Amino acid sequence: MSEVRIAVEQRNEFGKGAARRTRRAGKIPAVLYGHGSDPKHLSLPSVEFARAVRENGHNAVLTLEVQGSGDELALTKTITAHPIKGYIEHVDLLLVKRGEKVTVNVPVVVTGDAASGTLVSQELTEVEVEAEALHIPEQIELSIEGAEIGTQLHASDLQLPKGTTLVSDPETMIVNITEAAASMEEESAEGEGEAAESAEEASSEEA
Template sequence: MATETIKLQAEARTQFGKGAARKIRRDHKIPAVMYGHGAEPVHITLIGHDAMMALKNPNALLTIVLDGDEQMALAKDVQRDPIKPVIEHIDLVIVRRGEKVTVDVPVHVEGEAGPETVVTVDNPTLQVEAEATNIPESLTVSVEGLEAGTQILASEVELPSGSTLVSDAELLVVNITQQISEEALEAELAEAEAEAGIEHDESDEEAAEAAEAEGEGDAEGGESEGDSEEKSEDA
């Protein structure tokens, strides 16, 4: 079944440079460039909110509508503001129906592994080749009931029909290990700190316990000394 495309209205862009880009963003639009298949790069602007919603799925198949013409494209590179939730620029690559493309697809883990285990996703995405109109949104890996020591490699992840694996087949995707106890974790941490030469100041609670233990020791020592004196007097 072909993937539905998301239509985005575009306008031609004739002004360039940082100043022009800032003005475009102030108008709640996003500067973009569309290229591929030997065509000259086309500089456009997209409506900011619509583009951000569409690109919640990074592999969304887009239909760019420019001056009444429609062109299918994928987001090749999305530049985002490092602080604000704003897209600064989008590179779009033109695709054709039936054409195969290579994309990174997120891995979704479902189910609960065996008791006292920890599930670690070592690689959250896999690179696959698929038709541009049939790109999977995600790849599902079930860990239901799996025991500690189980490892799931890229070659073991089920791909939808029409998709082939590009990532290394031996790539570790999911690793299931034995859950470490709190005592063992504290012991490992203490050993690592000792090797690193890290020393901690004695806490108030530890100081109080040490003082209490010392006081009990003095009391026992005093009783023993008194007993010795009584025995000497009796003799």
Template structure:
């Protein structure tokens, strides 16, 4: 379940890209807090503490903003696409007893039956739950499943008080018959033929072809001598 993590935040009065860069250089993170009809709070969060808190999925933060406490759910985290450092955090205010809709990761465990292929169509599902009881993840098992078996969103065992928002018929995991290497090569060759793709003869194939031609020539010569 989600942990409530305490963080001391500061109100931010400077805005724009330059101000955000200065905040990050000071090992802090720009953030915005909104919700419940309040005006957005532009905040600065401590870099290390925030990074540790965001290791928790759907983290709930207890923010101390200049002496005022705000409970907030992490709604969005923007990261640098290269360095993966945290660029900005969106937080939404939550109140005690309030339910929220969040995405929860789905983990697949176990080994399906031999000669099967397991594919995952969804890696998370949406649920509605009290913000104090957000599941960290859901686990589904494919242990021993034969080809033809499927796991749907509605098959997940939900804790009490958690409601599934994702379509119950949504396919999470599909177990199919694994294709043999020979069949895969045949399908690939057929697809290439339909697409008009021709491969240049390799040196080995050319050498083998030359040996076959030579052998055929020798056989023909023997026949003529006879």
């Protein structure tokens, strides 16, 4: 994951009205906290921040060029979006240091195709891992290529990048591969057809 530099401003106004004014100015209200320091209220440029998240994921690490305060290294911790319109309403940032390890949730992406006649159910879409702040994986891939009916893959089956360790329970199921419903319906239909044929034959014999 690459490091992104963003110039930010400190906020001196608080409350819903101030937040609305900040957003109307094309910026996002944010709070930077961590390492026992007092929280800093900031405004992030909307376009630059949205690009950083789009290109680096929700765990984007930012070098914040804080006006009048120097640079701060921060992990994007929580992004709150408007439930209907989708724009970013607020961001929580966690102060980090180079070389420091952080615990984050990382998306799990299933790749490959399971065997024919299977139904793939992804039970978990992300796992919690610990990684160095500047080397957080954007995603972790899990291959199901050729997997047969009855295959179950757990967190312990994930191939984690070097320097990344699993925090989630290793026994947590990620993928469950079962028989496809269509196949089961076909078998059921075949069974019903055979039963009907047997009934017809028995009826003919009785006649």
